[in-house]
Amino acid sequence: MIRLLSSVALGAMIGAAPALAQTEIRIVSGQERQNGAVLVDIFKRFNAGQNRVLVDLELDNRSDLDTTQKVLADIVAGTTPDAVRITGAVLRSYIDSGRAQPLDACLASAPKLAAQLDTGLLDGFRVNGTLYAMPWYVTLPALFINADAFRAAGLDPESPPATWSELEAAAAALSNGSGDRYGLLMYMPNTYMFEGQLASSGGAMVGPDGQSGVAGPAAVDQMAFMRRLVKDKRMPALSQAVFWGEAARLFQAGEVAMLLTSSSSYNSLTANVNFDVALAPMPAQDGHDPITMASGNGFVMLATDPARQEATCSALLSLITPESVAATVRATASSPLNVAAAEIPELLGDFYAKNRKLVVINSQMSRPWYTLPGRANNEFQSNFGDIQHEILTGATSPQDGLNRLAALMNELNAGQ
Amino acid sequence: MTTHAGETRSRIMQAGIHIALAAGAVFMLLPFWLMLRTSFTAPDQIFSGNVLTLTHFSLDNYARVFAEVPLLRYYLNGFVVVGTIFLGQVVICVPAAYALSRLRFAGRELGLWIVLAAMMVPYHATAIPIYVLLSQFGLINTHGALILPFIGSAFSVFLLRQFFLSIPQSVFESARLDGASPYRILIHIVFPMARPAIITFGILSFVSHWNDYFWPSFVLRNDFAATVPFGIVRFLDQELGADYGPQMAAATLTVLPLLIGFLIAQRQLIAGIAMSSGQVD
Amino acid sequence: MSVSPASVLRPITMPRVGFAPLVAPYVLVAPLLGLIFIFAILPAALALFLTFFETDILAGTMRFVGTANFARAADRGNVLNSLRVTFLYTVLTVPPSMILGLSIALAINGLRRGRMFWQAVYFLPVAATLVAMSIVWRWMFVGRKGIIDQTFGQAIGLTDWLNSPVLSLPAVAIVGNWQQIGFVVILYLAALTAVPRHLLEAARVDGAGAWSRFWHVTWPSIGPTTVFVGIITSVDALRVFDTISTMTGGGPSRSSQTLAHLMWERGIYFFDIGGGSVVTLVLLALALAATAVQRLLTARLERAGTR
Structure with a gap:
């Protein structure tokens, strides 16, 4: 019923416009391995369903930071794409430079669709009340568990650790103490996991005085906890360059039994392994409720010409129809942005019946992931990765390292 | 008797060299x-068991x-x-290298400096x-x-210049005395x-541009x-969940034509390098 | 040389034009210099210019900041660190590649059979796609489970190279050596075939030992190749990027960050065009210095060649 309505709405929109020449718009997206196939399908259907706008989708398997570099080069060259897929990590760069075009009017032009969207998740794409990215999907962290290893260690994968002390106990039981088999990997070389733990323990990236909060007691506790895990050989200390290739390999090879990472890795982590994988919500410090970071995935509109903006808008709206959202959720194991998608049995009904764990993951409490304004976020994240590695390997103390990070964060924020 | 002992010793020497080279070859x-x-x-067996032995043969990665x-x-x-690139x-580069090594003209030293400096600039510096x-x-x-x-490859010019310097000036000189114009000398003497x-530089140029990863991924x-x-x-x-299997299959398929080409052209390559590193006289 | 100059030098019928020989060098060099100007000098000059500005590509704005980019670079100390790392990388790759390359060439040269086979084996890495092989090497160096740690790493007590601030640069240097030794071997093999046989024989007759023959006959006659190899490997050391970017990302904590990587990180990854240009400037200065050294070293050899 709702599917019918939305396609009628879309059809009406298209039908209302006079027969014009076809507008070709260029949309750029990285991270192809994560979501490229579903994106191709969505725009293929969009192109086939009307003849006013033709989407030319450019995909590559780079990180969103690298994709931003390509877009930068395009901007300099005067061949700016009409829209680019972004994650929270680079959204601010586009907004603060004035390149990202507001999308409130675009979303308002499709009130039926707008009404179906999860407003909580939508807020992650707003800055100062203005919508700057067409939301596509949102991923939350999850604890991936090697269920076979759990059972072998006498643990029950059905009752996973929920607090730091349970986590440490489970990690101790799962590791062999010699550094060949670890119990846990719970960090990333960026602040995604760090901020989640920090927020859960009552800290914040930015204090009430506007200064950096990364050297506060909650942050120091967290780093000290992780350093202890590394020291006791319950957790490996991976440097930034090695991390992305190694974290997945360690889990898939059975060398790390619990991996706290983004739920968007669900499909790639559960494929190519010969053991059972269980999922659990993110654990938090004892006595605190977990607050996770939502990593938003959306499209920034860069087109400035009104006609191109309208064409781009119609293409971007096709991302949030119940059908598109259902396909996206299946491909990325993310939270459904369009509430209707989850309610229609033929869309996502049976998906959640088969993947009950994902329901738990996607109902975790979340906040948007903090990023530094302007162009400073990359430099901050990279330094965070370095300092965290120094703390984990014992090269520097948690307090000293975090003090250094806070100083840099304040300097970068002041420079923007 | 002594020759027999010498022969034995030499055989042991030869075997020793082979063994040492084999160790390095590992x-x-x-x-x-x-x-x-x-x-x-x-794909699901890549990380299991011994990473040195091939136990679960599959063509899945290539198929993908x-x-x-x-x-x-x-x-x-x-x-x-x-x-x-090679033809360009x-x-x-051949005419330029010839001029920079064997013709006298005002500004030659400056031109040489420019070429050598350009050879040393990392190309990430100039990418944007x-x-x-x-x-x-x-x-x-x-x-x-x-x-x-x-096409304006400073490295090729450097290599070619080394080569031209190793050819006696008298060869070019005699042609000039016979009244040949520089262009004639270029076509009839220098190129052949x-x-x-x-x-040599063709093969090196082939190898480096065939394998180049940064530039295509930057401009395409x-x-x-x-x-x-x-x-x-x-x-x-770039993200979690590395696809090592297809990655290595793609890498193998990239290297393959080069290796075949190298095995075929090996003799020529080594002869060519001998000429251009300033040894032949 | 199979082409005899005399055979192509038929009597020239065209009258000599006095002007042409004067112009000819410039005509021959102009296309090359034009291309180098467009694709190297102009971009490098732009980098110089940009060191004095704060440029925001995304917003399309430029602001003159004087020497602020230099001050900041000096303040953070990253440029100095990268100079040190680049120097160390050069030390770890140039001499080992030359010494090992020469030794292997001498060994292969002393063989009666199988020379082609061993040449091919040692040349393979030169032909390989470096970015793919870097991934294999990263995997080999991975802590504990990697082949390096499982074999000689534990034997000599050096493990987990890529996560160690001390061992990450040597790990990258090992790959650098692995990649270029084959090239050095072939250069030296070519040089060794050109060592005058009669001199070696004469030395042997005089009762000179193997080392003495090498030192007094072989080594002087492969001198030009040694200079050539030194230049090529040094240039590579100055430009190294792919292996560092794949294996260590310049880390941990900048312990393996060469100048080329720092330039990329600041200028491209951190969107800091001005800061990146400062590093470019340092690299250009180094490139000029290296050029000067090479001109000094080879000028004598060239004078000898220009007889």
């Missing part, structure tokens, strides 16, 4: 074996590479790009301005973007004589002009 070849082994192992990227197109593009370098320039001429996503920046050096956004290493980009681990 270091040289191990990464290749790992690449092959990974590319032929079933062929299914996901238009590999034949990449090969064709690769040959077109590498071949054009011959036309541009060159990108802008290429896009102004509408060359992004075309073969031109992969070819033009590399430079053949071994041209083969689609498959139209893509060369083979561009295909690997698809399987690189």
Whole structure:
């Protein structure tokens, strides 16, 4: 019923416009391995369903930071794409430079669709009340568990650790103490996991005085906890360059039994392994409720010409129809942005019946992931990765390292 | 008797050299074996068991590479790009190297400095301005973007110049005294004589541009002009969940034509290098 | 040389034009210098210019900041660190590649059979796609489970190279050596075949030992190749990027960050065009210095060649 309505709405929109020449718009997206196939399908259907706008989708398997570099080069060259897929990590760069075009009017032009969207998740794409990215999907962290290893260690994968002390106990039981088999990997070389733990323990990236909060007691506790895990050989200390290739390999090879990472890795982590994988919500410090970071995935509109903006808008709206959202959720194991998608049995009904764990993951409490304004976020994240590695390997103390990070964060924020 | 003992000693020496070279070869070849082994192992078995032995043979990774990227197109593009760069370098660099090594003219030393300095500048330093320039001429996503920046190759000039310096000046001098114009000397003497050096830099140029990863991934956004290493980009681990199998299959397929070419042209290559490193006189 | 100059030098019928020989060198050099100007000098000059500005590509704005970019670079100390790392990388790759390359060439040269086979084996890495092989090497160096740690790493007590601030640069240097030794071997093999046989024989008759023959006959006659190899490997050390970017990302904590990587990180990854240009400037200065050294070293050899 709702599917019918939305396609009628879309059809009406298209039908209302006079027969014009076809507008070709260029949309750029990285991270192809994560979501490229579903994106191709969505725009293929969009192109086939009307003849006013033709989407030319450019995909590559780079990180969103690298994709931003390509877009930068395009901007300099005067061949700016009409829209680019972004994650929270680079959204601010586009907004603060004035390149990202507001999308409130675009979303308002499709009130039926707008009404179906999860407003909580939508807020992650707003800055100062203005919508700057067409939301596509949102991923939350999850604890991936090697269920076979759990059972072998006498643990029950059905009752996973929920607090730091349970986590440490489970990690101790799962590791062999010699550094060949670890119990846990719970960090990333960026602040995604760090901020989640920090927020859960009552800290914040930015204090009430506007200064950096990364050297506060909650942050120091967290780093000290992780350093202890590394020291006791319950957790490996991976440097930034090695991390992305190694974290997945360690889990898939059975060398790390619990991996706290983004739920968007669900499909790639559960494929190519010969053991059972269980999922659990993110654990938090004892006595605190977990607050996770939502990593938003959306499209920034860069087109400035009104006609191109309208064409781009119609293409971007096709991302949030119940059908598109259902396909996206299946491909990325993310939270459904369009509430209707989850309610229609033929869309996502049976998906959640088969993947009950994902329901738990996607109902975790979340906040948007903090990023530094302007162009400073990359430099901050990279330094965070370095300092965290120094703390984990014992090269520097948690307090000293975090003090250094806070100083840099304040300097970068002041420079923007 | 002594010759017999000498023969035995020499045989032991020979065997010793072979053994020492074999030991070094383990270091040289191990990464290749790992690449092959990974590319032929079933995806869910890559991390299990001994990483040195091939126990679960499978062609799945190759099937995926062929299914996901238009590999034949990449090969064709690769040959077109590498071949054009080579021809361009011959036309541009041989005359310049000849002039810089064997003709006297005001500004020669300056020209030499420019060439040598250009050889040492890392090309990441100039990537963005060159990108802008290429896009102004509408060359992004075309073969031109992969070819033009590399035709004026300072390295090729350096190599060729070394070679020309090793040829006695009298050869050029006698031609000049006979009244041949510089262009005639170039076409009738320099080009034929430079053949071994041209083969050498041709092979080095082929190897480096066939394998180049940074530049194609910087100036291309689609498959139209893509060369083979561009295909690997698809399987690189930018995020969690690395696809080592297809990645290594793609890497193997990239290296393969080069290795075959090298084995065929080996004798020529070594002869050519001998000529250009300033030894032959 | 199979082409005899005399055979192509038929009597020239065209009258000599006095002007042409004067112009000819410039005509021959102009296309090359034009291309180098467009694709190297102009972009490098732009980098110089940009060191004095704060440029925001995304917003399309430029602000003159004087020497602020230099001050900041000096303040953070990253440029100095990268200079040190680049120097160390050069030390770890140039001499080992040359010594090992020469030794292997001498060994292969002393063989009666199988020379082609061993040449091919040692040349393989030169032909390989470096970005793919870097991934294999990263995997080999991985802590504990990697082949390096499982074999000689534990034997000599050096493990987990890529996660160690001390061992990450040597790990990258090992790959650098692995990649270029084959090239050095072939250059030296070519040089060794050109060592005058009669001199070696004469030395042997005089009762000179193997070392003495090498030192007094072989080594002087392969001198030009040694200079050539030194230049090529040094240039590579100055430009190294792919292996560092794949294996260590310049880390941990900048312990393996060469100048080329720092330039990329600041200028491209951190969107800091001005800061990146400062590093470019340092690299250009180094390139000029290296050029000067090479001109000094080879000028004598060239004078000898220009007889």
